[in-house]
Amino acid sequence: MPVNLTSPIKDDLLPIAGIKLATAHAGIKTNDATDLVLIELAEGVATSAVYTQNAFCAAPVTLAKQHQADVSPRYLLINSGNANAGTGEQGIQAARASCQAVAEVSGLPAESVLPFSTGVIGQQLPVDKIVKAMPELYQGLAEDNWFEAAQGIMTTDIVAKAISKQIDINGSTVTITGMAKGSGMIRPDMATMLAYIATDAAVEQSVLDDMLQRAVEQSFNRISVDGDTSTNDACILMATAQVQHTEITIIDSLDAQNLYQAIVEVSQYLAQAIIRDGEGATKFITIDVEQGEDNEECLQVAYTIAHSPLVKTALFASDPNWGRILAAVGRSGLDRFDLTKVAIYLGDVCIVDQGEPATTYAEELGQKVMDQDEITIKVQLGRGRANETIWTCDFSYDYVKINAEYRS
């Protein structure tokens, strides 16, 4: 079960003026859950997007990038149950036909539709089912459907992931609502991590792009590893400009910083929710690496720990086998690594001090930390002033079960 994460309540998710959503059961998923989501953006909504870096990116990603380069997006069409990845030219045609189906009901060009898919890789998308469900889907568009949409994009997710925040800008209340799906545990490289965040604030396009890039770096790109490299990953930020305040055109302004901070908080909540709902996760792990020469080496150490199946299984077993953490730090490959400056903490318990086992350490102290379901591992490198934090989860029987039986 998800670690300290429950589904949002419908009433907690605030609508964003200028954004309508609808869901349908098209029959792409084998169960009777909703599997098709349409998001309508009012004219004038500024949209920013980041996509997977995977060389084998999925057909919908390829097409979404093309469409976004052509015209300002007016619809986002998301199907769950099938990733339309590894599907070659036929997959591109299917994604194109999906967009065309939206074009026919809306009267807008197909290029104004961004397609997204999530689910099994390597099976052709049943586009006829999407076409058939479109008229009813279109009819259902409404501003207060964030909760239903968050459910519609789920695959192996156990709970829906969505949140709203409100801040004040120039005396006006600005709302940010975001939703995400993803349950990759070790690394979300199964198709897919998807996130959609909208605000009714007015933000100039280049500032919006900048905010999204930086917010993703502090959230979705800090959960386990390779969060940015599935075939389908995407994160979309929309600003509808429906609240009356002066448009934000400078990233350094106080208003921009307030809005940016709220977007980061929404992004981190969603990113951490993906970890909390990680496949088979029983623990939520924060890894802090401090005193690095630069951020890159902090991440290198953090990911080496986060990726170690031995560390992750020890966390699952609540076993303070801290030697596995030490071994992971030792093999993380830093240049001129001076062990005598390294300190490692499990929660607030020092396990390694100046490169040696801490004299104050006792097994029962480590056990007490390990028994918790939220654990922080902190490494101080003693090399500089850079810090990084990432989030991951443990590695359980259920992870193997979920991924071994995913298609059966």
Place this chain on the structure above:
Amino acid sequence: MPVNLTSPIKDDLLPIAGIKLATAHAGIKTNDATDLVLIELAEGVATSAVYTQNAFCAAPVTLAKQHQADVSPRYLLINSGNANAGTGEQGIQAARASCQAVAEVSGLPAESVLPFSTGVIGQQLPVDKIVKAMPELYQGLAEDNWFEAAQGIMTTDIVAKAISKQIDINGSTVTITGMAKGSGMIRPDMATMLAYIATDAAVEQSVLDDMLQRAVEQSFNRISVDGDTSTNDACILMATAQVQHTEITIIDSLDAQNLYQAIVEVSQYLAQAIIRDGEGATKFITIDVEQGEDNEECLQVAYTIAHSPLVKTALFASDPNWGRILAAVGRSGLDRFDLTKVAIYLGDVCIVDQGEPATTYAEELGQKVMDQDEITIKVQLGRGRANETIWTCDFSYDYVKINAEYRS
């Protein structure tokens, strides 16, 4: 159970003149298995060693390197059940005391002893048990104890790993016998992979060093990832010069090549045996990456596939979910990666051709390959002429079980 691997038969393991071995139950392991092995090298035996690259290398590794730099090794002392890693200065003292115990029974200096430890990280070595067992251990030294020694170095290994080969050099029969332990599955970064290979051939030191370095590259450094970075990993090659033939002094000679080839075969057998006995392994996987620009990028792609928990769980489930292989290739991070030149094979079944799903592929063809317990994944990059092969195994419930319960 190990994948197509059974224990060697005692009579199949040929003694090497100049090498004696003994085992004892010192009580370091909690069960009543043997946990202490002594190997005696006759005077004049040439010894070459490679050790872990892990910055946090274990106390015995630190000491073994020092000792080997000082004098020619005459004894190898190996304990299982405790890695003596992450044990700080006290660990160094314990390793030193172990060597001293050998010095006292043998009359040779402690520096002539190389210590090795394998087992749990972060617990102090019960050196008193080693000291106490030493006289009886020393009494047991005999040339025909390779089988017993192979058992004595086991930790989570299910079967012992050892093999002998014979070749002809200048009309003389030369024997090579090797043994190894290790059962790391995803990556043998738990302490420890240990391997000891001896031959009665006469090989000049620099040639022996060269042979070991290259043989390790083609075997132990080609199983899963980070095989070279546990805190305790070591591989030792010994040449006793007890067979009458002209000493091998040039690596390019025909004799050297024959001997080298046999050493590679022994090393590959042992390295693959570690994978076959991988923790929870149910399948033995060969990953061939061909047509790379250089060997480094071939390994980069191969390890990305080998490390993917999603690929490994699909292999465990015999699920031809080849999209996960494709996704792994796509995120392996090659520069200027032209997908239209990529082909991927599952066994002899083409799944991706020129970057597109192969038109000849059908699920039942993939299923037939996946149902086997030895599976080859081949990736052709279409970028150059470099090739690399690595070996790995699948990822099962039992891997989690073994590593979660390792200390309980």
